[in-house]
Amino acid sequence: MKRFMMTTALVMATATPAAVLADNHDAAASMFEAQSPAGETMDMKASNLIGHRLYMPEEGTDMGAMGEITDAPDNWVMAGEIDDVVIGKDGKVQDVLVDAGGFLGMGETERRVALDSIRFQPDADDEGEYFAIYTGDRKMLEETESYDEDASNEMGETLGTASWEGYGMNDGAEMQTVSFDSMTTEDLLGTTVYGGNDEWVGEISELALGDDGNVSAVILDVGGFLGIGERAVSMPMDKVELRRMGDEGDISAYVSATEEELMNMEEWTESES
Incomplete structure (x- = not known):
């Protein structure tokens, strides 16, 4: 499950981002008020x-009657990954930058998504953890403007990752390599996969078993914007590296191949498992 933690602490009041970051170690929090479905x-x-x-839930989903969930339902598609947040001159979070995977035929597609178009659904089996849900439809996301760094700078905005650097964003945690042996199948399915250029390329969708009953390959779903045009490919386990930030961070997978190279690989089918 890809989720994130909430907190009840509140910081960043009236000072400008630069002043707050200079004087307050807790500025890495950049708190904002979120809304549930x-x-x-x-x-x-x-x-x-x-x-x-x-x-992105299926069109017509009643957000207010979603009920308890522990995993993203099958009728949800992954619209992208949150790369960064945009912080305004007042020190408040304005928008989020979403990597839509570059599947619109224009290369890398980083959309600037309004914060008020996202809702946060609690994870019923992990207290304090939530799913991020886009309330718009596919057409709305496709028409959302790309991030313009120059225009953003002119307005006095900053990116969260740049502002938090050196101010305890990860509380001293370091990226660690994780062994496949320490992970369960449930831990791995749905794990985000990054390519040779450290850009999002897909996710782990399945583990293929060899004749001896042991995992022989990792199946990746790559390509496809909003779940359309995905291609399943098989990667040997020794070509996939698992990493996590600190001891409690989410697991991510890394491969040396680029998205283009993965898309040109022979497609894997279930009959091969």
């Missing part, structure tokens, strides 16, 4: 958004 509000730590998935 049912309309409830809570304070969220913006730095915990980075790297998490943005889901």
Whole structure:
């Protein structure tokens, strides 16, 4: 499950971002008020958004009657991953930057998504953890403007990752390599996969077993914008590296191949498993 933690602490009041970052170690929190599908509000730590998935429910879903969930339902598609947050001159989080995977025929597609178009659904089996849900439709996301760094700078905005650097964003945690042996199948399915250029390329969709009953390959779903045009490919386990930030961070997978190279690989089918 790709989720993120909420917190009830509240920081960043009236000072400018530069002043706050210079004087307050807790500025890495960049708190903002988030809203659940049912309309409830809570304070969220913006730095915990980075790297998490943005889901799009099936059209017509009643957001207010979603009920308890522990995993993203099958009728949700992953619209992209949250790369960063945009912080305004007032020190408040304005929008999020979503990597839509570059599947619109224009290369890398980083959309600037309005914060008020995202809702945060609690994970019923992990207290304090939530799913990020996009409330618009596919057409709305496709028409959302790409991030313009020059225009953003002119307006006095900053990116969260740049602002938090050196101010304890990860509380001293370091990226660690994780053994496949320490992971369960449930831990691995749905794990985000990054390519040779450290850009999002897909996710782990299945583990293929050899004749001896042991895992022989990792199946990746790559390509496809909003779940359309995905291609399943098989990668040997020794070509996939698992990493996590600190001891409690989410697991991510890394391969040396680029998205283009993965898309040109022979497609894997279930009959091969």
